[in-house]
Amino acid sequence: MKTRFLFILVLLSMMACNQDKPATSSSFEINIRLNRDPQRVHPVFSPSSIGREVFQYIFLPLADFHPEDLKLHPILIEQVPQSEAATDSTNVFEMNIREEASWSDGTPITAEDYAFTIKTVLHPLCKATGWKPYFEFFKEVTLDSDKPKNLKVYIDNKYMLARELAVTINLLPRHIYDPENLLANYSISEINKNNPSLQDSIHVKLFNLINNSANQKTDMVQCGPYKMTSYENEQYIILERQDSYWGNKIKGNPFLENNPQKLIFRIVPDELTAINMAKENKLDLLTLSTSNTYLELKDDESISANWSFQAPQLIRHYYIALNNKQGLLEDVNLRRALAHLADVDDYMQNIDGGLGIRTIGHFHPSRQYYNNELEPVPYDVEKAKNILSETGWEDNNNDGVREKKIGNTTIDLELDILITGSQLSKNMALLLQESAKQAGVRITLTQKSTALMRKENISSFNYDMVMLSAGQDEAPDDPYSKWHSDNAVPGGGNFMGYVNPESDKLIEQIRKSTNDDERKPFYLALQNAMYKDQPAIFLYCPLKKMMIHKRLSGLATTKRPGYLANTFTLTD
Template identity: 45%
Template sequence: MRFFLFILLSAFLLSCNSEKATSVNKLNEVNVRMDKEPGLINPFYAPTSQGRTVYQYIFLPLADYHPETLELTPILIEEIPEGSEVEIDGEKRIAYDINFRDDAKWPDGTSVTAKDYLLAVLMIKHPKTLIVGWQPYFAAMKKIELDDNDPRHFKIFLDPNYMVGKEAAVTSSVMPAHKFDPNNILIGKQDLIFGENYETSDSAELKVVEEINNSRNHKKEIFQNGPYTITDFQTDEFLILDAKKDYWGQAYPNNPFLQSNSDRIVIRVVPDEVAAINMAKDGRLDFLNMKSSDAFFELKNNPETNKDWTFHVPPVRTYYFLSLNNRSPIFRDRGVRRAIAHLVDVEDIIENIDGGLGMRTTGPFHPSRSYYDESLSPIKYDPELASKMLSELGWNDSDGNGIRDKVVDGKKEELSLEFLYTGSNLAKSIGLLFQESAKSAGVELTLVSKKMGLMRKENLNIYNYDMAALAITSDEAPDDPYSRWHSDNAIPGKRNVSGYSNKDADKLIETIRTTRDTDLRKEKYKELQKVMYDDQPVIFLYCPLQKMMINNRLDAKATSKRPGYLANTFKLKN
């Protein structure tokens, strides 16, 4: 186990006063496994679960959901603001007063200020931005008011009807205005950028925007205010994160997001789970997040492994699904989508592939949500029914090659489909099981493995695919289904990668995100689930439990907050 202690733990404890020794038993290094390359390490440009595994130690939001209480907790700001109703130019708004901590600093010692927040919001809203995922959540932000007398204080004004306006506003990270926009070129155009249909040809402004957009590719060059910085990396192999010296966040030892209990976090990219397990046994890994339930239970039930490791299965708000390209000639017919759904034996997947560590879901909301519709029965596995439905829809094997076909828009289409997946053994196992049942119904399935970045670029973002095994993870705020399921976002490059479009669903989504009446919103959530259940735009599979191994020398906790742990909080047990 690679815990490089200062000679011996006992000597270390003697060298510190008792208060510090009980608060932090420091590690020199903790080694964490990732199963794939994280890609972009930037919450603005790539707010993915893989990216978060790294950027959560480097970028700090104003606030975040506490890993234990799951309540919004201040990080860069002094407290979570309370809103007050105001009227601006005849429009009702909710105003929030926000103050950054007076000791929150950038790496060069410059204070974090309101301009840093304003710059981030302006980039989210700018017409030339490459920040796509955040835009729907910041449409409700109508104005930011700086304080001429206090650079740390500012006020935001939100549309009062957007359900998670405050949550979106305070869980954003910030950008160093003194680095990117020292001459206030972008900051000076707030009114224009916040307006509708803003366009610009200002070369100086476009240069600022381009520089910030280009920073999305940074790793070692990242200039941020979290407790760690990337000091070395090798693509597809590792990233080394070193704790900052004399870090301002050390003044808040009880804030989990500001801790740096290990001097170094080494994130090792190990796609092969067997190799990762062997590395753990050899002392080269301290933490594993696993996909294989068989391997997990085998290790958990092995007395030799049990003495060195603890095993955890925290729930996370994640669901697995098979995205169907609703724009394709085949899957634009919801009857076909429904029939294909009957070919996926989800119960068998949960029990025999994922070790029973999952629960069925019938829609885009986690079953733990109060607005999840439990009245909807999961689509049952029934190949005979699927075959009957396809035949009734005119899909038959006209040429005797074992694959159903049909003339659609004057062209013969075969039910010969590509199943894209990112290379994980779990997704591959799901694909192989699905492939077998599909064949019995005259549907040919070809499994194609691709890295997620390539899959997004070549397939998902341009609707050039049949189906893809994907996962969505959400945070603790109420779900806003707009970006993934509204037809506004069923265009290339947006997040509605299935291309789903339904006017009734659109209206329900708009009502959900613009009402503050929680009872009405709950009702509309359920109505939306029923519409999507009937449409089956994708095949909803199940919500998994995480499978984690943590070396028992560590005082470490799992959490239901994604990605399920905070390695910066890991420390040695007393």
């Protein structure tokens, strides 16, 4: 199935003069709901989806996918480079950083910042673990002493996303973190070889500073159109427009705009509370997780008179993470049985108002390499019962819960599922619990914040199941970080502990393929392998359900998180 992404222009009408005054002050402010506290707001050290809603206005990559056509668009650089063959094994990308581009303290952004960022992430003491599997493809960065904003980047030509990797990274200010330019003494190859001197006390001191910067909030030196001026945990985050911002000199670039004076992110986990705040004009933009609520509000004329309702299709999916590494769910047959106990069509239609599409796996159905030959796992309690019985799980004591003798111990078929405060995740988990009960599986719900889950459970494989969502970028999928066995380690991206040598080989072939046609058969084969293994219960791809106050004129986009608040203007 091919789905063409739509760009939605939301031109919002003038409000009637007798309407309540929306939340604002004498300056142009936008109040935006976040459904949880990001905890850390840093694209290098904490590139989370909820953090992105904030850090996209504070930090900037060299280029990004334009919200209208989803093509790479230059931001810090003058133009997006094309690759040229440097050697038989590397491609080179030559880039010029904009002359105007500067850090928030006035220091020019230079090629040194780029080289410093690559070396920093690759350094063995750096804790930017999410980026390390990608940065290993950097071979070298060369600078021009006569032109400090010019650079050449050498990347392994076997990596599928070499161009995207070269230009979509966010930079770290070298003059702040490494004023003595210590890392300039090392080449990338020396850092990759883990030169023994990288463990010296001077490096330990340097990286204590760098790693701790992940927790910085209002004192960050950055290059985006906004600066963070206030962060009250679990309450709000305030961004204010940069005075005399260098990006104002460049017209027509949506990433550099800063129309509102302030962007105020209000952290409101409870959806009903957020809706009431919207009705009281304390919010201007909010995302809803519950489609039925979204549709009810949309149909309420007293609400829709003041609010626009937008639902772009993001590259995102809901799934239930299963612990493949330890515990009962190491057994693929048990994972398959559980997949048949999830009535996904019911979840999507009756809980989420039908605003979504089924998916058989990690890749979005809109991708050209999505495997349409595979059918979504059907809801079938009898099938689940048969699988469980065939693998030795029986309810011999008639207590409603199956058991099995493993070694010298009889184990009850009891599992725990972690959920967030989201009503959607709770409702789906409750329905799964009820279906599982019919098959003799006892599921217990445990509610935790996402941050606490990751700290206490996910990062250490200390869980059975977790209700989660995942978003992807517009570039082709690189499944290495999430699904390769290299990353099935504590704190790694493969936190489900999925290990399959066949899948590993296919992932490696995907990464080494240089064009879409060459990659497609490996993508299809990988989906086949994962479909058999059921490392997770893949649910569906939801629409982004947004309410935007009609005092605002702006853009809703398929690019996550679905909007660019910095481009919004007030209606006349």
